[in-house]
Amino acid sequence: MPLSSLRLTVLVGATLPVPLPADLTARLRSVRVLETDDHRSAFTLVFDAGRSGPFALRDTPVLEAGPIRPFARVVLVVTIGALPRVLFDGIVTALELDPGDRPGAAVLTVTGEDVSYLLDRVETDAEYPSLSDYQQVQLILAQYLVDGIVSGALSPPDAAPPLPLERVPTRHATDLGHLAELARRHGFVAYVIPGPAPGTSTFYWGPPVRSGPPQRCLSVNLGPDTNVRSLRFRTDALAPVLVDGDVQDPLTGAQVPVTTAGSLREPLAAEPLWLRFNADVRRRREVRDSGTDVIGAVTRAQARVDRSVDAVVAQGEADGERYGDVLRPRALVGVRGAGWSHDGLWYVRKVDHTLEPGSYIQRFTLARDGHGSTVPVVRP
Structure with a gap:
């Protein structure tokens, strides 16, 4: 599925993914990959399932001769210019065949x-x-x-193991469910990053990535440098929340107050909404724990505050070929051309990739804690 400077490679296999046969690649109509910062990523492949060729009398060729099966591993590699990027690494979980009502209308959705x-x-x-x-x-x-x-786990600040006489950690969940629950306790996130090589992925367990080098910037209203088709911004003044409460110390039995003053995340905006309108921010008593340590209660309260402060959200659509890269969620990206209030660095919440012959569209959702750029310029 080539564009002028873009090529998509599909690898499929029961255990070791290999390039899809040429006859099946020719039948590929579209690819969609949905990546978010709060759910498991997903993919959809749509094939022409018309019955033609030597296997047509027996079954649809896509199913008869191809490696596409339930629980097969699928790797999608996007090459922009000379730079290959692993767009997705996943497992087939469903196949849907629509025979159509006329010749050539049959479709297989994976x-x-x-x-x-x-x-x-x-x-x-x-x-x-x-x-x-x-x-x-x-x-x-x-x-x-x-x-x-491979593991990409980072140690949290309160990493001391519990004393056996105080508490024995237990689990009643899948490995992924347990990792996600452990992450929530520390305000961390847990997710898979595809690549860097096909057939490999990194499981990241750590704080949300809100620092470091941003991705290639999104440009709006900049003439020939524009790579965004549409972009709009929304401010939700009710999003931020401050948390307080009390926790019973397991050793002394005393009630210890737990309070939060604001977000401890590095701000992405020059004027964070929770700070600018602090007197109007909602306050909730959500800490009423017993049998847990004070540090753990404070950590969970602060994590709740940090998750709430992204009050400004941007949604838009980028031309993948003009953008020249694969935009990733759970990382930073720069915006320019929208004015000081909305230019600067943003956290990427969601990216919906759609690839069809002659087209690569990336629909995205960005978020940050307020208005105003914290940097004089962003990376082009």
């Missing part, structure tokens, strides 16, 4: 989820005596090296 599905297959009960949350994460992820999934 859908699947990213390789974090492999961590979500078996629900178990287990105990982790004397293991910190970080140690539990590393122990679980080590099992999936054979599947090409």
